[in-house]
Amino acid sequence: MARDQSAIAKLEKTKRHYNSWVVNETLEDYSLRYAPRSFRRWSEFTVANAALGGISYLADFAIGGSIAISSGFTNSFIAILISAIIIFVTGAPISYYAAKYNIDMDLLTRGAGFGYIGSTLTSVIYASFCFIFFALEGAIMAQAIELYFGLPLVWGYLLCTIAIFPLVVFGMTLLAQMQVWTQPVWLLGMFAPWFAVLLKDPTAFSTWTSFAGKSPSGSGFDILLCASGAGVALSLIAQIGEQVDYLRFMPDKTPQNNGKWWWAVMLAGPGWVILGAWKQWAGGFFTAVAVKNGVDIAKANEPIHMYIEGFKEMFSNPAVYLALATFFVILSQVKINVTNAYSGSLSWSNFFSRLTHAHPGRVVWLVFHLIIALVLQELGVFDVLLWVLGFYSNVAIAWVGALVADLIVNKPLGLSPSYIEFKRAHLYNFNPVGFGSMMIASVISVIAFFGVMGPAAQAFSTFIALGLAFVLSPIIAIITKGKYYIAREDVHFHNNPEAEGLTQCSVCEYEYEREDMAYCPVYQGSICSLCCSLDAQCHDACKAAT
Structure with missing residues (x-):
């Protein structure tokens, strides 16, 4: 394209110099980039174990207990089963593409139907998931600390938030080690109390299956209550984003590691929901047992009370089982909230880098994320858990539905590119295929959620969101003929054998692998994806010329 030489010279003077912690990828973890081969030094097992360590959260227990209280045993059991199947099926293609292309949820969403700016909204949706669940998990930990140490909740929330910060600063490097070290202890604490209750209390199982809670249908089946419960459980569909934040560090799939690679991706990707569904059922089980043993039904959905009942069957000394229950809750919540905070910092980094053309570093957005989560805790988000998650799931599932449709329908049919293009230099700002379908589906489902369309549509609002988006x-891809996926073909780096190895960015002058590079006609040289994202002077001139 024709360009005034003085203008080019002016741009060349503005070399980008990042903050020291942005350049340090031990802290930054390629938060806005493709994860290069040189950084992916972990084995399939290590990555999978780190990803599964992130599902140690006890909000599943609280969700399962809350659904059981509001809907009764039968409705809650079926609702959790249905939601688990949907989460697994939608999570499989997302995990595969993220692990294959070594990109996080935001970069995947950009190239799978949403566009460069269109995916900023999904970054906020994902960040919301992270801070909502950080707040819920922090509240659960604070409840345990209050019960054992007597620390008021208002200070417990602050403590449980601040304590996470130093563990997340060093990203995947520290998180992977922490999850490996703590996993055996956590698994023992997770399952031992459950088995103890089943073995020592022969009536425990029947107590659960006959549990009615506050359900209008008792312990029997009611399709609307079941659908509403499934809607709450489906809020966990965005958990796949946190799994992907680890899976992007998977080694390349080769003939030698093909089997291990697939097992790791499926187990640590959609496979998280297998344990997740069990934890929700276990939450209903423990809630029923706790209520039978005299715990107030308003407190029975708190995991600390659930595990007190479990450890009580193993140890008769109150000091011992209370200490063990508290330790287990704190361990579980630390393991998950480091992931919530880490993933939240990634999503905020992606969001603000595109809106502000600045990237002060993932650590800055980590602090921002923790402040939001702390405010939610202080506002009592745990007390309105069902409503918050029910509302959130309408938007989250519309996003995932549109994304999955692109991966398993549009790409095989040739309606979208077969690969994932995530760089600004080659994307339109908005792609109506994903962005449009998500917006339409989420707006209609939220209207249904608030009861405007009647009680049946209200109960099935999340299913409306999923079906419409998918x-x-x-349909939109066919109407638009898929022309909004690629704004400018990549003839320099995509599948170009001559571009193998490292290429120097002409702006920041650091070297990156070809998957992270584009050619910039404005700077008349190669440019890395981050410098391209942060540039505010080019005004997308490379795409305007096509």
Whole structure:
């Protein structure tokens, strides 16, 4: 393209110099980039174990207990089963593409139907998931600390938030080690009390299956209560984003590691929901047992009370079982909240880098994320758990539905590119295929959620969101003929054998692998994806010329 030489010279003077912690990828973890081969030095087992360590959270227990209280045993059991199946099926293709292309949820969403700016909204949706669940998990930990140490909740929330910060600063490097070290102890604490209750209390199982809670249908089946419960459980569909934040560090798939690679991706990707569903059922089980043993039904959905009942069957000394229950809750919540904070910092980094053309570093957005989560805790988010998650799931599942439709329908049919293009230099700002289908589906489902369309639509609002988003994506792709996926073909780096190895960015002058590079006609040289994202002077001139 024609360009005034003085203008080019002016741009060349503005070399980008990042903060020291942005350049340090031990802290930054390629938060806005493709994860290069040189950084992916962990084995399939290590990555999978780190990813599974992130599902140690006890909010599943609280969710399962809350659904059981509001809907009764039968409705809660079926609702959790249905949601688990949907989460697994939608999570499989997302995990595969993220592990194959070594990119996080935001970069995957950009190239799978949403566009460069369109995916900023999904970054906020994902960040919301992270800080909502950080707040819920922090509240659960604070409840345990209050019960054991007597620390008021208002100070417990602050403590449980601040304590996470130093563990997340060093990203995947520290998180992987921490999850490996703590996993055996956590697994023992997770399952031992459950088995103890089943073995020592022969009536425990029947207590659960006959549990009615506050359900209008008792312990029997009611389709609307079941659908509403599934809607709450489906809020966990965005958990796949946190799994992907680890899976992007998977080694390349080769003939030698093919089997291990697939097992690791499926187990640590969609496979998280197998344990997740069990924890929700176990939450209902422990809630029923706790209520039978005299715990107030308003407190029975708190995991600390659930595990007190479990450890009580193993140890008769109150000091011992209370200490063990408290230790287990704190360990579980630390393991998950480091992941919530880490993933939240990634999503905020992606969001603000595109809106502000600045990237002060992942650590800055980590602090921002923790402040939001702390405010939610202080506002009592745990007390309105069902409503918050029910509302959130409508938007989250519309996003995932549109994304999955692109991956398993549009790409095989040739309606979208077969690969994932995530760089600004080659994307339109908005792609109506994913962005449009998500917006339409989420707006209609939220209207249904608030009861405007009647009680049946209100109960099935999340299913409306999923179905609409999934169907609209290929329809819009056909109507637009897929022309909004690629704004400018990559003839310099995509599948170019001559571009193998490292290429120096002409702006920041650091070297990156070809998957992270584009050619910039404005700077007349190669540019890395981050410098391209942060540039505010080019005004997308490379795409305007096509």
